[in-house]
Amino acid sequence: MQETVLDLPQGFKVKSLPPALHVDQAKYAFKAGYEQKNGQVVYRKEIIIRDTRLQRKDFAEWNADIKKLRQFYLEQISFSKK
Numbered sequence: 001m002q003e004t005v006l007d008l009p010q011g012f013k014v015k016s017l018p019p020a021l022h023v024d025q026a027k028y029a030f031k032a033g034y035e036q037k038n039g040q041v042v043y044r045k046e047i048i049i050r051d052t053r054l055q056r057k058d059f060a061e062w063n064a065d066i067k068k069l070r071q072f073y074l075e076q077i078s079f080s081k082k
Contacts, residue, residue, distance in 0.1 A: 001046040008039050013082050017041070018075030023065045027051040027058065030069050034077065041077060 008014070020033030029048040034041055054062055 001044060003045075004043045006041045006043070008041065008079070011082055012079045014041060015078035015080040017077055018072065021068060021072040023068060025061065025065065027054065028062075028065075030065065032069075032072055 014036045017034040017036060021030060023030040027050050029046070029050070031047075032043075032045040034043050036042075
């Protein structure tokens with residue numbers, strides 16, 4: 001798991017956070033999300049690969065889940081002045 005903490009600048013507050021991502025398949029899982037607490041934004045990401053062999057029949061599902069993960073990475077946090 002990876003965790004990154006961002007301290008909010010003085011006089012700013014979080015306006016919006018992206019929705020969390022939860023993908024849990026038999027061969028892999030992606031979990032990522034943001035949380036606001038105590039003047040900080042905490043980002044957590046966990047990528048679990050349970051089986052490194054992906055069969056051809058699983059490609060469509062894998063590609064759809066990777067698309068969700070890429071979209072999550074493009075989401076932005078909005079801040080505003082208090």
